[in-house]
Amino acid sequence: MAQRRYVSIKEVAATAGVSFQTASKVLNGGDVRVSAETAARIVAAAERLGYQPNTIARSLVQRSTATLGLIASDATDVAITLTSVAAEQAARRHGHAVLVGHLAPGGGDAASIVRTLIERRVDGVIAAAPDLEENEEVGELLRAHGPAVSLQSIPGGGLPLVGSNHRDTGRIATEHLIGLGHEAIGTVAGLFRRRVTRSRLHGYEDALRQAGIEPDEGLVAEADWTPGGAAAATKALLERRPQITALFVHSDMMAMGVLSALYEAGRRVPAGVAVVSCDDIPFAQFLAPPLSTVRVPLAETGERAVDLLLRMIAGEPVPDKPLLLPVELIVRESCGGLETQRANRRDSDPNRG
Amino acid sequence: MAQRRYVSIKEVAATAGVSFQTASKVLNGGDVRVSAETAARIVAAAERLGYQPNTIARSLVQRSTATLGLIASDATDVAITLTSVAAEQAARRHGHAVLVGHLAPGGGDAASIVRTLIERRVDGVIAAAPDLEENEEVGELLRAHGPAVSLQSIPGGGLPLVGSNHRDTGRIATEHLIGLGHEAIGTVAGLFRRRVTRSRLHGYEDALRQAGIEPDEGLVAEADWTPGGAAAATKALLERRPQITALFVHSDMMAMGVLSALYEAGRRVPAGVAVVSCDDIPFAQFLAPPLSTVRVPLAETGERAVDLLLRMIAGEPVPDKPLLLPVELIVRESCGGLETQRANRRDSDPNRG
DNA sequence: ACCGTGTGGGCGAACGTTCGCCCACGAGGG
DNA sequence: CCCTCGTGGGCGAACGTTCGCCCACACGGT
Numbered sequence: 001m002a003q004r005r006y007v008s009i010k011e012v013a014a015t016a017g018v019s020f021q022t023a024s025k026v027l028n029g030g031d032v033r034v035s036a037e038t039a040a041r042i043v044a045a046a047e048r049l050g051y052q053p054n055t056i057a058r059s060l061v062q063r064s065t066a067t068l069g070l071i072a073s074d075a076t077d078v079a080i081t082l083t084s085v086a087a088e089q090a091a092r093r094h095g096h097a098v099l100v101g102h103l104a105p106g107g108g109d110a111a112s113i114v115r116t117l118i119e120r121r122v123d124g125v126i127a128a129a130p131d132l133e134e135n136e137e138v139g140e141l142l143r144a145h146g147p148a149v150s151l152q153s154i155p156g157g158g159l160p161l162v163g164s165n166h167r168d169t170g171r172i173a174t175e176h177l178i179g180l181g182h183e184a185i186g187t188v189a190g191l192f193r194r195r196v197t198r199s200r201l202h203g204y205e206d207a208l209r210q211a212g213i214e215p216d217e218g219l220v221a222e223a224d225w226t227p228g229g230a231a232a233a234t235k236a237l238l239e240r241r242p243q244i245t246a247l248f249v250h251s252d253m254m255a256m257g258v259l260s261a262l263y264e265a266g267r268r269v270p271a272g273v274a275v276v277s278c279d280d281i282p283f284a285q286f287l288a289p290p291l292s293t294v295r296v297p298l299a300e301t302g303e304r305a306v307d308l309l310l311r312m313i314a315g316e317p318v319p320d321k322p323l324l325l326p327v328e329l330i331v332r333e334s335c336g337g338l339e340t341q342r343a344n345r346r347d348s349d350p351n352r353g
Numbered sequence: 354m355a356q357r358r359y360v361s362i363k364e365v366a367a368t369a370g371v372s373f374q375t376a377s378k379v380l381n382g383g384d385v386r387v388s389a390e391t392a393a394r395i396v397a398a399a400e401r402l403g404y405q406p407n408t409i410a411r412s413l414v415q416r417s418t419a420t421l422g423l424i425a426s427d428a429t430d431v432a433i434t435l436t437s438v439a440a441e442q443a444a445r446r447h448g449h450a451v452l453v454g455h456l457a458p459g460g461g462d463a464a465s466i467v468r469t470l471i472e473r474r475v476d477g478v479i480a481a482a483p484d485l486e487e488n489e490e491v492g493e494l495l496r497a498h499g500p501a502v503s504l505q506s507i508p509g510g511g512l513p514l515v516g517s518n519h520r521d522t523g524r525i526a527t528e529h530l531i532g533l534g535h536e537a538i539g540t541v542a543g544l545f546r547r548r549v550t551r552s553r554l555h556g557y558e559d560a561l562r563q564a565g566i567e568p569d570e571g572l573v574a575e576a577d578w579t580p581g582g583a584a585a586a587t588k589a590l591l592e593r594r595p596q597i598t599a600l601f602v603h604s605d606m607m608a609m610g611v612l613s614a615l616y617e618a619g620r621r622v623p624a625g626v627a628v629v630s631c632d633d634i635p636f637a638q639f640l641a642p643p644l645s646t647v648r649v650p651l652a653e654t655g656e657r658a659v660d661l662l663l664r665m666i667a668g669e670p671v672p673d674k675p676l677l678l679p680v681e682l683i684v685r686e687s688c689g690g691l692e693t694q695r696a697n698r699r700d701s702d703p704n705r706g
Numbered sequence: 707a708c709c710g711t712g713t714g715g716g717c718g719a720a721c722g723t724t725c726g727c728c729c730a731c732g733a734g735g736g
Numbered sequence: 737c738c739c740t741c742g743t744g745g746g747c748g749a750a751c752g753t754t755c756g757c758c759c760a761c762a763c764g765g766t
Binding site for chain 2: 713714715716717718720721722723
């Protein structure tokens with residue numbers, strides 16, 4: 001149970017009979033001007049003593065920790081978790097470790113998390129928590145201390161952003177429902193104060209207007225990104241506008257709540273209400289019915305964010321335009337489009353009549 | 354974009370007109386033998402210059418980083434994510450940061466993750482990835498370098514374990530199904546080589562035998578903890594033993610796949626097949642139908658692991674018995690027990706009859 | 707006048723590395 | 737025989753802290 005003592009490079013050097021600086025060159029440095037035998041002796045000694053380099057000391061002199069900071073929201077939204085885990089793995093592939101901080105439910109500890117990261121001298125920070133969108137202090141800290149990339153807009157701007165095209169997402173989902181013949185299309189949206197929500201809502205309205213349908217505010221319900229919140233919003237929406245035949249939901253997690261509320265209300269999906277969502281989290285296909293959704297490249301978002309951040313750290317210039325990854329509609333059963341697709345295919349099948 | 358330079362304590366001291374060691378005492382140390390005015394001057398200077406202490410340097414002399422390492426599996430299992438996020442938050446409440454590594458799908462990078470943590474001199478490690486159960490090398494590294502706590506058994510043992518009573522879990526779930534009158538009770542289990550699986554299977558058999566039912570190997574299906582794997586296993590199980598009327602599933606994530614397979618096979622839940630699972634992840638109640646499940650205290654597991662680890666780091670003695678947290682059955686609709694409960698209550702309702 | 711004591715702050719050393727420069731030695735060429 | 741290199745390795749300094757000890761000074765008591 002006692003703390004194991006670490007063996008330092010000096011001990012390795014002593015048993016190999018060289019100065020510790022020489023041992024350093026062989027074991028960690030790149031500038032190896034050492035004979036092959038000496039090097040072998042040093043490596044053997046290190047091996048035998050179980051030497052593990054102390055990167056703390058290295059960081060001190062090199063003024064770089066090879067560590068990234070990651071601010072994530074709490075684990076309630078699988079989509080965000082997926083993105084941040086992908087970011088962590090990508091960072092590690094590039095030789096960087098990741099120090100994470102998960103926001104407490106209120107998000108009030110964000111600034112304190114950032115300060116912790118800064119004090120530990122991370123080389124850069126990835127802000128992957130939607131709650132940060134409302135946090136002035138975090139924006140300032142991030143801008144003041146070293147490079148950072150955000151996955152949502154940050155107050156005050158000035159930080160490169162990686163994300164997807166939310167307006168497209170809203171438009172694509174809605175267009176699909178319109179294409180299936182729906183007209184009374186409701187939407188269970190995220191928090192109105194978030195940009196994601198507003199963009200997706202714009203896309204939704206774009207598609208509606210394009211089809212000559214005037215958007216009706218009564219068809220729009222706000223929810224808090226949780227299944228529970230979405231279930232409640234759906235219930236209210238159904239009471240307010242019973243004529244709804246289709247629903248565009250702003251996240252797969254909320255779609256679970258929507259499906260659940262629909263189930264309780266006795267409305268069949270897709271026969272009674274067609275549902276299209278966004279994200280395509282891994283188990284979207286295992287919901288009942290399998291969820292049609294606009295796939296957001298979650299993992300890729302995390303990876304690209306790391307790429308960008310690493311480039312900034314290396315001092316390379318980065319584009320100041322937000323990097324928006326393309327989205328793609330995945331048709332499954334919840335929208336009722338699959339049967340239509342199959343029918344269409346059957347109609348045009350050359351092997352048939 | 355340029356790397357911001359950090360201001361050191363020497364600069365603060367210079368502008369305050371004191372030696373840097375004195376500044377150190379008032380800003381970070383506890384041994385403040387400094388007059389109130391001098392202290393105020395130093396604090397003001399630090400404030401004005403935007404001083405952020407460099408914990409890297411501090412760690413070097415104090416031989417402690419106030420950082421914990423966390424090895425988690427990839428994000429596919431929400432239950433594990435929940436545990437590790439809770440652990441991170443708990444660590445932060447105790448003033449520790451957390452360096453995470455998420456295993457790649459194969460889990461082959463586990464040893465390299467651990468080495469990264471060790472090189473960064475984390476004060477302790479939490480192993481929260483079931484895949485580690487088969488990894489000899491990780492066990493050795495963890496035992497050799499500083500304190501560690503695991504959430505599943507680790508080859509070679511020697512590490513304190515925090516978890517829940519899996520045998521109880523299997524027994525409780527199965528007993529409930531038996532109590533509802535089921536006899537042909539199948540189980541969709543996790544990977545057989547894992548201890549969790551074997552323990553839950555033991556509990557399942559205990560309950561069966563207790564009720565005078567001889568366990569039938571044909572009723573047991575192995576799956577890989579994913580919804581997809583569980584769906585496939587369920588399909589095979591239903592073909593092999595069509596008479597099944599109830600299913601005990603080893604995780605909520607797998608239960609999604611089970612529900613999905615049941616839905617596709619046209620078996621209604623709970624009318625056709627009753628389902629009880631384990632974990633109680635946050636959206637279990639939003640599945641269709643709401644999932645009955647044995648709640649595992651996921652967040653508490655993470656918190657207790659951190660507590661234990663911190664105690665080990667502080668040099669306190671720790672119990673060598675595994676810390677097993679109690680589990681609890683949550684009855685929702687998927688087992689059909691809710692109607693029964695309601696009926697019972699109605700029968701004994703003093704306002705009626 | 708002397709000593710002891712307490713208060714406020716300075717100062718050297720150490721933590722474990724990396725970095726750049728220096729030096730000794732031997733070989734080869736003129 | 738001397739000068740010039742190249743090779744192999746040593747060595748001092750620095751990174752930004754903390755820690756413990758030291759010192760100067762003032763004050764009070766005897």
